[in-house]
Amino acid sequence: MAAVLRGVRAAIIDLDGTMLDTMPDFEVAINLMREELGLAPITAAQIELMVGKGSENLVRRVLALDFEDEGVERLFAQAMEAYQRHYLVINGRHSEVYADVVAGLQAMKANGLRLACVTNKPVAFAKPLLALKGLDGYFEVLFGGDSFEKKKPHPMPLLKACEYFDLPPAQVVAIGDSSNDAEAARAAGCPVLTVPYGYNHGVGIHETDSDGIVDTLLHAAELISRAN
Numbered sequence: 001m002a003a004v005l006r007g008v009r010a011a012i013i014d015l016d017g018t019m020l021d022t023m024p025d026f027e028v029a030i031n032l033m034r035e036e037l038g039l040a041p042i043t044a045a046q047i048e049l050m051v052g053k054g055s056e057n058l059v060r061r062v063l064a065l066d067f068e069d070e071g072v073e074r075l076f077a078q079a080m081e082a083y084q085r086h087y088l089v090i091n092g093r094h095s096e097v098y099a100d101v102v103a104g105l106q107a108m109k110a111n112g113l114r115l116a117c118v119t120n121k122p123v124a125f126a127k128p129l130l131a132l133k134g135l136d137g138y139f140e141v142l143f144g145g146d147s148f149e150k151k152k153p154h155p156m157p158l159l160k161a162c163e164y165f166d167l168p169p170a171q172v173v174a175i176g177d178s179s180n181d182a183e184a185a186r187a188a189g190c191p192v193l194t195v196p197y198g199y200n201h202g203v204g205i206h207e208t209d210s211d212g213i214v215d216t217l218l219h220a221a222e223l224i225s226r227a228n
């Protein structure tokens with residue numbers, strides 16, 4: 001693993017499931033939306049399988065629990081509006097920073113790494129959330145699921161971050177909790193580390209192709225530092 005991390009000058013860090021356990025926020029906002037539509041609540045365990053590919057995909061999949069394709073499309077705009085309205089109100093209220101995230105970000109900065117946050121969450125949710133949790137100051141740039149034409153697992157958001165840093169992808173490590181992060185990194189040519197504690201569509205992180213699994217962001221910081 002050390003070999004692929006040699007020469008790394010910057011890190012692209014995912015948000016949901018990597019820095020913050022946001023599942024309780026998703027659960028509250030999704031169930032407020034369902035209540036408005038007259039639908040019964042669903043569990044965090046159900047929602048966890050659907051998170052990771054952005055808000056539109058989440059809302060469509062939640063509706064698909066109760067409706068066929070035609071019903072999903074009929075209700076989508078109304079459901080999306082309700083979900084976004086509720087999410088913005090509760091954003092961050094029920095979510096927590098994972099262990100050793102702050103220590104990891106501090107260690108990366110201390111080691112001279114430049115940092116970007118690249119998430120599939122819309123920027124309007126991600127920006128105030130990072131600020132509320134005191135994490136915004138670590139990042140030079142934040143890209144969300146609506147920043148570009150394509151989201152992860154497409155490589156575009158990662159390539160844009162590399163462009164922003166003016167570094168080749170081989171010198172920019174991606175760190176995330178799901179196959180979306182790992183596939184985007186592979187396609188972009190970035191080395192990739194994964195954390196095992198987030199949301200990977202119900203699939204163990206060992207099943208996802210990466211350059212290594214790290215227990216925490218602090219562990220990631222140590223590996224990158226040791227390789228350089």
Ligand SMILES: O=C(O)COP(=O)(O)O
Nearest residue numbers: 015016052053054119120
């Ligand atoms: O909001 C999502 O779909 C997941 O967001 P993430 O890319 O920060 O994990």
Ligand SMILES: [Mg+2]
Nearest residue numbers: 014016017177
């Ligand atoms: Mg994630």
